[in-house]
Amino acid sequence: MHIPSPQKLPERLRPREPFITPEDLTRAASDPSYASRFVDLLISTGRMKAVCGEEPPLTPEQEAAARAIKGGPGGDEYTGPSRCALWPRHPRSHYAALRHLDPHTLWIKWRYPIGQLLILPDCDAVNDGQVCTHWLRHPGPHNYPGQGP
Structure with missing residues (x-):
């Protein structure tokens, strides 16, 4: 699947900056330091919830x-x-x-x-x-x- 550059999209369809590219995803998968910064970016831009979500072992x-x-x-x-x-x-x-x-x-x-x-x-x-x-x-x-x- 081809993902167009944000500059080629009509203004109303352009994503909020910063734009996340397929290269970002590839690098995040192979570089733990980059992945950590990438997750911080996703959280700060509202694209990822900032919670772990693990269930507690409540007796x-x-x-x-x-x-x-x-x-x-x-x-x-x-x-x-x-x-x-x-x-x-x-x-x-x-x-x-x-x-x-x-x-x-x-x-x-x-x-x-x-x-x-x-x-x-x-x-x-x-x-x-x-x-x-x-x-x-x-x-x-x-x-x-x-x-x-």
């Missing part, structure tokens, strides 16, 4: 504890486990929010097969009126509502 006892913990006035009810909220290919442990407790959030941190429940203060970063959905001093980029799954 029945941990789920019962998540339901029992009392939250503040703006806290949420427990609705079940979410997926890892960190960026793709992140190192070390996974983290998934279980429920907002106001002004903290109950998270599960895991490396298979062990998971531990943590109550962490909410991140205070704000972008265009949206508050980051991670915890205070989290690793990696901020994540704002609508960016994850």
Whole structure:
């Protein structure tokens, strides 16, 4: 399949800059350093979601504890486990929010097969009126509502 250069497309069909070429994809497949920068580009331009998506190994006892913990006035009810909220290919442990407790959030941190429940203060970063959905001093980029799954 031939992919035309963006300059040859009508203005209304031209992709947002920077344009991703087949050569970019080929190089990303063979060069890990380039692949990492390529993924960062995809995330920053909104072409890729900035989340890992791994499912937590939540035990029945941990789920019962998540339901029992009392939250503040703006806290949420427990609705079940979410997926890892960190960026793709992140190192070390996974983290998934279980429920907002106001002004903290109950998270599960895991490396298979062990998971531990943590109550962490909410991140205070704000972008265009949206508050980051991670915890205070989290690793990696901020994540704002609508960016994850």
